[in-house]
Amino acid sequence: MTQVPDTIDSKFRLVLLAAQRAEQLMRGAQPRVQGRHTRRARIALDEIRSDVINWGYGPPEPEEASETATEPEVD
Numbered sequence: 359m360t361q362v363p364d365t366i367d368s369k370f371r372l373v374l375l376a377a378q379r380a381e382q383l384m385r386g387a388q389p390r391v392q393g394r395h396t397r398r399a400r401i402a403l404d405e406i407r408s409d410v411i412n413w414g415y416g417p418p419e420p421e422e423a424s425e426t427a428t429e430p431e432v433d
Contacts, residue, residue, distance in 0.1 A: 375413055376402040
């Protein structure tokens with residue numbers, strides 16, 4: 359069984375990300391890792407494990423406080 363990387367919160371999310379990447383590979387995307395696997399799903403899992411794909415997934419980056427949020431309301 360493939361271990362879930364620390365950057366992914368669940369096995370379910372791992373499967374979704376791997377399926378999305380495998381579909382990209384089937385549509386012609388170039389693999390970003392060299393390996394012995396030929397199946398696109400295994401290549402996708404290797405890419406995720408190697409952390410070479412940026413999914414834009416993870417904890418939100420801290421936002422800077424806007425000036426309008428710190429101003430008191432005037433009635």
